Amino acid sequence: MIIKTSEFITSAVKRNQYPVDVRPEVAFVGRSNVGKSSIINALTNRKKLAKVSQTPGKTRLINFFLINDEMYLVDLPGYGYAKVSKKEKESWGKTIETYLIEREQLKKVVLLVDSRHKPTADDILMHEWIKHFGYKVIVIATKSDKLSNNEIGKSKKLIKETLKLGPEDEFYLFSSVKKNGKEELIDNIFGDLVEE
Template identity: 55%
Template sequence: MKIRSSEIVVSAINKSQYPSEGMPEIALVGRSNVGKSSIVNALLNRRNFARTSQTPGKTRTINFYLINKEFYFVDLPGYGYAKISKSEKDKWGVIMERYLEAREELCAIFLLVDIRHEPTADDKLMYEWIKHFGYDCTVIATKADKISRGQYQKHISIIRKKLQLEADEKIIPVSSSKKTGVEDLWEHIVAQYNSHGYEITVD
């Protein structure tokens, strides 16, 4: 995938702040510190384009990244950080539901989990929420460089079983530092956009 331009258009809280030009979107969601910003940076081949919050669990905005002036990556707020209060969790839920309940531009959601660990109850709840709102779900298994390739299938099987993924839902191991799986991920991203009737330029 040739990246000609990338920019953050808005960090939104309210629906009125969402982009309105009708460009397709793929959203990324996962636990705080699972590596969403690193994955976005790896996809765009930029080191510090997407920045990690200094206070995990506190970011409560939806970040819209416009790529090649054709489509968006949407970085959804992280969840599962133990130190946040119930009121903060409630705010997270409101912001997420507002975005997911009727976003026609949203083609698919990528759920990020750490390949080294069994998905948490929060990960399972997030997956169920994605399916409740009727979206396709792809799992990105982050930090793939932390285990050997020979261990991939074992860990992928654990993730699939724990989340109870549907048979056609993919798990893509990715290492943002080693760039492992980034090309496979791009192919899947383009396929997701195309399957929803959009034509994305790849070179």
């Protein structure tokens, strides 16, 4: 699949602000500084589609991007950022939870983890949560350009073990800078949502 067009449609906090249509959706979720905006921009070939923030934890809204006029890429608020209040964290959690529980159009969730670090307790919880709700989950370890070949093997092993990924689970390493394997990734994330 080739991403020909991608456009920002709307930001939402509540359910009544979500787009009203039946196009399938893929949600991207991850820690605040995992590089979510960078990977969305890399996959869509748009430098500024998703705003890359200098301060992690800026995205407090759910952002809907229309891809090829056929499906939505949904950018969920980043979690686990230390410098926000407990109350704020709870409201983000609620925003994400409402979307995950009640969105029929949601077909799969892409969980982003940092390839340089062991997945956090928040990452593990998010992974279990997505699976609990019965969504297909694709795990992508970002910022892989920062690792040596030797470290890549160790990183893969650590992430798979920490998240308890089995052979049937989809797992990729990706660098938004180098973009190696981008086409394969796009096919695996969006390909089966397109009606032939």
